[in-house]
Amino acid sequence: MQSGWKMPSQQLSQEELEAWKAQLDDIGEQYKGLLEDLLSRMVPSEAADSVYSDMRESFEAAARSLMSNPNLLWQTQSRLMQDQWLLWQQGVRAMAGEQVAPLITPPKHDRRFKDEAWTTDPYYMAIMQQYLLFSQMVEELINDLDVDPTLKRNLAFYARQLVNAMSPTNFVSTNPEVMRCTLETKGQNLVDGLARLREDLANSAEGINIRMTDRSAFGVGENIAVTPGAVVYENELIQLIQYTPSTERTFKTPLLIVPPWINKYYILDLRQDNSLVKWLVDQGHTVFLISWRNPGPEQRDITWADYMQMGPISAMEAIEQACGEKSVNLLSYCVGGTLTASTVAYLTSTRRGRKVKSVTYMATLQDFRDPGDIGVFLNERVVQGIEQSMQMKGYLDGRSMAYTFNLLRENDLFWSFYINNYLKGEIPAAFDLLYWNTDGTNLPAGTHAWYLRHMYLENRLVEPGGIELDGVKIDLRKVSTPSYFVSTKEDHIAKWNSTYYGALLPKGPVTFVLGGSGHIAGVVNPPHKNKYGYWTNDNLPDTHEAWLEGSTFNEGSWWPHWQAWVTDNGYADADPKKMVPARQPGEGELSIIEPAPGRYVKMTIPEVLGEVPGSEQE
Numbered sequence: 001m002q003s004g005w006k007m008p009s010q011q012l013s014q015e016e017l018e019a020w021k022a023q024l025d026d027i028g029e030q031y032k033g034l035l036e037d038l039l040s041r042m043v044p045s046e047a048a049d050s051v052y053s054d055m056r057e058s059f060e061a062a063a064r065s066l067m068s069n070p071n072l073l074w075q076t077q078s079r080l081m082q083d084q085w086l087l088w089q090q091g092v093r094a095m096a097g098e099q100v101a102p103l104i105t106p107p108k109h110d111r112r113f114k115d116e117a118w119t120t121d122p123y124y125m126a127i128m129q130q131y132l133l134f135s136q137m138v139e140e141l142i143n144d145l146d147v148d149p150t151l152k153r154n155l156a157f158y159a160r161q162l163v164n165a166m167s168p169t170n171f172v173s174t175n176p177e178v179m180r181c182t183l184e185t186k187g188q189n190l191v192d193g194l195a196r197l198r199e200d201l202a203n204s205a206e207g208i209n210i211r212m213t214d215r216s217a218f219g220v221g222e223n224i225a226v227t228p229g230a231v232v233y234e235n236e237l238i239q240l241i242q243y244t245p246s247t248e249r250t251f252k253t254p255l256l257i258v259p260p261w262i263n264k265y266y267i268l269d270l271r272q273d274n275s276l277v278k279w280l281v282d283q284g285h286t287v288f289l290i291s292w293r294n295p296g297p298e299q300r301d302i303t304w305a306d307y308m309q310m311g312p313i314s315a316m317e318a319i320e321q322a323c324g325e326k327s328v329n330l331l332s333y334c335v336g337g338t339l340t341a342s343t344v345a346y347l348t349s350t351r352r353g354r355k356v357k358s359v360t361y362m363a364t365l366q367d368f369r370d371p372g373d374i375g376v377f378l379n380e381r382v383v384q385g386i387e388q389s390m391q392m393k394g395y396l397d398g399r400s401m402a403y404t405f406n407l408l409r410e411n412d413l414f415w416s417f418y419i420n421n422y423l424k425g426e427i428p429a430a431f432d433l434l435y436w437n438t439d440g441t442n443l444p445a446g447t448h449a450w451y452l453r454h455m456y457l458e459n460r461l462v463e464p465g466g467i468e469l470d471g472v473k474i475d476l477r478k479v480s481t482p483s484y485f486v487s488t489k490e491d492h493i494a495k496w497n498s499t500y501y502g503a504l505l506p507k508g509p510v511t512f513v514l515g516g517s518g519h520i521a522g523v524v525n526p527p528h529k530n531k532y533g534y535w536t537n538d539n540l541p542d543t544h545e546a547w548l549e550g551s552t553f554n555e556g557s558w559w560p561h562w563q564a565w566v567t568d569n570g571y572a573d574a575d576p577k578k579m580v581p582a583r584q585p586g587e588g589e590l591s592i593i594e595p596a597p598g599r600y601v602k603m604t605i606p607e608v609l610g611e612v613p614g615s616e617q618e
Contacts, residue, residue, distance in 0.1 A: 050385025337364025
């Protein structure tokens with residue numbers, strides 16, 4: 001054995017034994033407190049209870065399917081026995097000093113087993129292979145079950161969560177790195193880790209929101225979200241930021257950014273070297289951006305139509321006052337894009353479509369035919385549970401939403417931090433993207449329940465007249481506004497095999513671009529980094545597979561491609577004769593309310609809910 005995981009108690013001095021005893025006492029006290037904390041949270045909300053019920057019924061359905069297929073059951077049992085026999089043989093040979101090849105190795109992207117002990121120590125090597133063989137068997141078994149595709153998707157997700165939770169890396173005695181750390185610190189890592197676990201549990205709504213970064217290293221408006229500008233308009237739901245120009249002349253038509261409200265806008269203005277906002281300003285756009293309020297119980301009755309009226313429509317009216325321009329170019333992201341599609345369709349139906357010269361959708365679902373793994377949490381039973389929970393509180397706590405999204409990439413966004421923070425007792429490193437990821441927002445009951453049911457469950461936005469806003473039935477097929485769609489190939493939130501079909505809906509000219517990487521990195525992809533690349537195809541065939549087959553790959557970022565689209569087609573009035581002197585915030589009819597980034601983006605969930613002593617709600 002090379003790992004040194006056994007504690008040589010006979011060789012410890014009296015002083016060292018007493019130190020160990022003190023640490024074990026501390027661990028016991030922390031563990032006792034943790035159990036008390038957990039017991040106080042035993043009753044799940046209606047939403048969580050509905051997920052547990054759905055998970056139980058999914059596994060029961062799988063068991064029935066397996067029992068009705070004797071051949072598959074026999075093959076699975078035989079496979080388990082064969083794997084155990086081969087593993088036992090390998091262990092005997094390894095203990096005899098023979099060099100043996102592993103029966104199975106983790107995939108290259110699996111970073112859990114990077115410590116050398118997993119491949120050099122027979123004890124840990126056997127544990128790892130036992131786990132990997134079991135994981136592989138579960139995955140293949142679910143693939144072979146004869147069940148409904150939706151049930152199979154749910155089963156695969158739930159099984160993956162349970163299997164990854166059982167990973168030997170998640171336990172002290174079966175993780176070589178943790179065992180070494182425990183011996184070196186005499187258990188102080190476990191004392192510190194349990195204390196951090198209790199702190200994170202206290203700061204979570206449901207489940208546990210693990211601290212991913214050193215939050216003290218960042219400040220909104222201090223070292224992130226620092227592109228110069230000012231708030232020039234606000235209402236109950238938004239602050240409108242006008243950014244300070246960096247060029248002497250700007251395009252005549254202003255650009256309005258509509259970000260999502262499920263997270264805060266500054267993912268588009270994180271650092272100066274990757275800020276989409278700064279890049280747009282530097283290209284010559286007069287940039288406005290909606291900063292959404294972090295809502296609490298008082299905003300419970302705000303609807304999707306209210307988000308439209310108080311969001312993009314109010315912002316466009318304010319921009320006309322600030323610049324004197326009656327039309328804008330719209331740039332939207334994620335659920336902000338879904339709202340923007342609704343808004344453009346609404347303006348079209350009310351004969352105001354010319355207010356938008358062009359519209360861009362970044363990683364936006366309009367057709368919700370395949371929502372991906374998030375669909376596991378959005379069946380009828382679960383949505384009813386979420387609706388009941390929101391009806392009681394008036395909002396969906398953003399920390400619960402963050403926990404759910406983290407489970408979509410559980411090994412990277414949950415278990416890796418669980419091991420580092422709670423088992424190794426380490427303090428998370430400072431990372432601005434993870435700071436943003438943990439700076440969540442609540443969701444109003446009136447908006448979110450409607451969104452889940454009408455979009456995810458019923459997919460009504462793609463139906464002509466399927467959505468009615470303020471008494472107006474909208475139809476995306478009537479939209480003639482020029483549209484630019486950019487999706488990302490590895491997006492697990494807005495899967496491109498669904499976003500593509502939104503691009504087939506408008507009757508106006510449409511450009512569809514597919515970026516590399518995922519939901520964030522593929523969108524926030526500054527040109528100077530020359531990463532990921534993107535695919536283009538001037539045609540829009542009936543299927544996403546046909547589009548990709550006929551596409552051309554291009555190196556670098558899609559941002560310059562978009563800039564060429566918006567300028568070459570005249571949407572941004574790039575003709576030098578039409579450009580105007582740079583507009584400064586406060587020069588028009590709107591006065592400066594406060595410097596960017598404003599108050600709304602700084603509102604945290606604990607402050608909004610009055611969980612921070614002395615905090616005041618806006």
